Amino acid sequence: MFETAININAATFGGSMVGRGPKWDRFDADGPKRNPATTNVKTERAVTSVDPDQTSKSMSDLLVRVGNQDQDAFRAVFDYFAPRLKAFLMGQGTSPQMAEEVVQETMVKIWRKADQYEPARAAASTWIFTIARNMRIDHLRKSNRPEPDMNDPAFVPDPEPLATETISQAQDSAQLYAAMAELSEDQRAVLKLAYFEEKAHPEIAEALGIPLGTVKSRIRLALKNIRSRIGDSE
């Protein structure tokens, strides 16, 4: 199980985030270091440094078990993801109460849809991210999120090679994690704002006090760096 894979890396502890929102322990290595005395596997901070490779694999396996209505696996998925989902939603400006409601709706959806989860196509975190995003839009905006339907006769299916090349697959999660950890502070800051605070690009520019063109080029560069690092390691 994933609890046994805990691997404390003191250098990655601590760190502060640009602006409001949750702390970024795993990726922000340049913030104030935590006192080693408080570093303890029982603290929640420690859980964030679970070996990403192991965690990704275990979470993927757990989700498959949830698809078979395994309640122990569901509890384990809840224990790992619910506090992260809550933090992620609060980072997007959602109140703690509202965040818990969205977490609840997301977890219920995970229970009901886990039999459709395909580990070969997406990491557990990717799949859960998309469900949480949709539940959040449902819940907060009361609006639809238009999506293509792969069963639609007008849908143009993937050519075969594409299906195996994506970086979204579970086995690539550790590479993705490593690539993201290597981003520059500037590049990470724009990505966080884009994903976390649900800010459109002009608002990101305002928040960071930089021109819109710079926001766009930083995002482009961040994604390019992620892609090239993943490409390099294959």
Add this chain to the structure above:
Amino acid sequence: MTISHHPGEDLLLDYVAGSLAETWSLAVAAHLALCPICRRTVSELEAVGGELMSAVAPVPVEEDLYKSIVAATNAVHEDSVSSRPVTDSSGPNPILPEPLRSYLGGDVDSLEWRRLGLGAHQLPIPTGDEQTTARLLRIPAGRPVPTHSHGGLELTLVLSGAFSDVTGTYSRGDLQEADENIDHQPHAALGEDCICLAVTDAPLRFKSLTARMVQPLIGI
């Protein structure tokens, strides 16, 4: 079919992050239905989102949350059946991909087009988003779309036929992003009518006096 004009990565990122309003998302989703390349980019961006979500420092949840969730999973639920309206009146090869077809309640042949002048037709698409407008446009083969510029962003997704302007030629699946700096004069290609989805965040400004005078009447 080769798609050569794709949405910018920043538009896809906003779609992935959930920060893109419904009407813009409709254009992006309809493009994605036709474009495996952009679907791959979307998968990548979702993986980045999942990784960012996993990396956050957790915030403890209320003690009874798990219990409430288990209770909710045991409750009878009605939303497991898709609430999407059935649009099976369309043939085996519909022109309009989902989710667009559901928004309009059928494929192009079943629609009640409204005259736009110069032989062109349009059909407004109802969405829950009041800041922007989405409409289907049908421009007769070989004819120009009235010259216009826009106050903001315009996304145009070609669904049938093709059009050309100073920036290139667009055919099925191609998506054009135009902003207020582009003063373009699209022409539908010869051969067949051009049907496209147009999303704007401000009313189009037509240049000819006649077009400007009828503009308030036809709601474009």
